[in-house]
Amino acid sequence: MAQKAVSNRKVPDFKSRQTVLTALRNTKMARSAHAYVRGNTMQFYEWLETSHSQLLPEGPAIWICGDCHTGNLGPVADAQGRVEIQIRDLDQTVIGNPAHDLIRLGLSLATAARGSDLPGLTTVHMMEALADGYERALERELKGKEVDLAKKPETVRVVMQEAVRRSWKHLAVERLEDTTPTIPLGKRFWPLTKEEATGIAALFEKGSISQLATSLRGRKDDGRVSVLDAAYWVKGCSSLGRLRYAVLLDVDGGVVEGDDLCLIDIKEGLKAAAPRYAGTRMPKDNAERVVEGARHLSPFLGERMRADRLQDRSVVIRELLPQDIKLEIDQLSQTEAMEVARYLAQVVGKAHGRQMDHGTRAAWLKEVRRGRSKTIDTPSWLWKSVVELLGSHEAAYLEHCRRYALEAA
Template identity: 70%
Template structure:
């Protein structure tokens, strides 16, 4: 027997109301959570700030929402695991410095939430720049030149040992071939279920489920269960479904089961370079950006349409984990900043030839002052953003508390 639906939903409007309340509650937990959930505030700053002092980097795919929670171990179809960008909703062809500044903002608010002294934040920003620049050094930019901090090594070890049962217990709370309703999974309507069933009858969609782990490509999969997935923060309120599939009809443990994440692709709010040639379909844009920035993830994503809206499908792997850096210690702060910036730098650098990497590195280093071992535009941008987000967070808490009352 399934658990009874919690809460009982009677309409799409009611679902939206509950999701909005949940999103507000998540953002009220900390400044760091507010930064993660309020991407629009960062884009507003980019529009209003004097960005003439920011260097204009090469026109490449950028994450667009590059905070610590959007980085983590990601598995590929061959089973290799690497730390890459894991959320590409806002990906566009734009200025790579936007990713660096947003990552710095995320790390700085994590440091403040951990009650670290201001000098540690300064050192973190210096390490952030050092790690990012290292990815563009043609002579030094290899995977082993930037040491993984302990918090990353712990998550990587967990990713390596994880199996389908770990994924099922974490995501589904059980290893039985059903999705249990509760606080994370809500019932879908008959129309939603019918459209999900029809979606996986298409050969191109069914092939996504058979492409991993040498599954038999029968061209047909069976939808065992589906639910609306209450997941994320900034994405709450969009179409989001978890779909449990049987690939070959055997339903034998995890090898024959497949958990698909369906997520609506919405218009990116991240600033893009004028004239940049990108797919007009928002789901296709996300997939294209993922394949450029995070090959492990991009190769197992697919663009489709549901309810007349673009959606992105991807199979969830047990190895896909999020880096949770709500709290950070003083000893590891610099290592974390350096390494995560290096990961982002690698995602950018793999889209450039050697000459472009060399010229971009020279441009990055051109404006470093004597007082801090990082460009002044990077430091001043992060300081200004931390201040505005602290104010915004307190205002959000005030409004949320009044609404709750």
């Protein structure tokens, strides 16, 4: 794997990576209050550590997303080509309280509503729809019925249709800016050190890792896998600063567009900030924790992930498929807001409910339904948590923008 020439755009060297990444993170989080909420997971976890969290119901010990905002849900494909809306980012997954996922999703949706300039009453109805959708999913699981996610809100349906239509060409143009079998160095991709390049090449000499590229429908199980190119990947808000690599592989030679090419995402597994239940058994290795959580919460994604080590660090490895796209919710109408809230809550409820036995599911459903008032059909713990978090995040976002403007100046 030879390093190619760098484009005319300035690319930081290895020593200055962290400084540039921090500045990029600040810029991304200053774009909108919703972007700030998505990128600032630590403020949410700090809130959970306060005495306020003692008022929350103590749900069953199951795998939770830990960072369940709208950007972490979306279409996900399995190895056979089927596509469903599932949780698509499990960096913070732990065995913890499912109430945390519901609150985090509620905060994200409420922030999106504020960004769409929707009236406060719409947010009230969104939280009611959120609770209703989650309860519906648990109730169907309780009755032994499949959670019906076929009827989608228009916002979700459009994204799903796009996902199903996408091909390798769409993925290559979106991620790599071209369909040629190279990764263009520049703003999004930075050159590797010799040690990084050697470590990545060695990683795909392992059968357990190269099998990721041969397990998809239409590829030979015994196909030969070779590394065509690799680069450090500047991607996402929450992942900035950790090891992150894009690797382009060829399966069985010939570099034929589509089935023979695959784009691999390697992400460092860091310690989860999300609170876990004491006394529960989880993998000690952070990458293994992420993969195990994915298998429970998002089976389509979990079957396509592996945990290993690179440069003596724990990493999660998965192939990016054209159908794996983010559910972007930046502008919502009043009707869509409630429909989207109900639908996404059902997705999360299905992910949670499948992990519980009948008795546990019934007890948790009863607990979720408690605490409603005469004026709002939402559990009081959920409503009060979202309102409090919405206020603190709005203030913190404005302060972030002020600090960033001063730093930039």
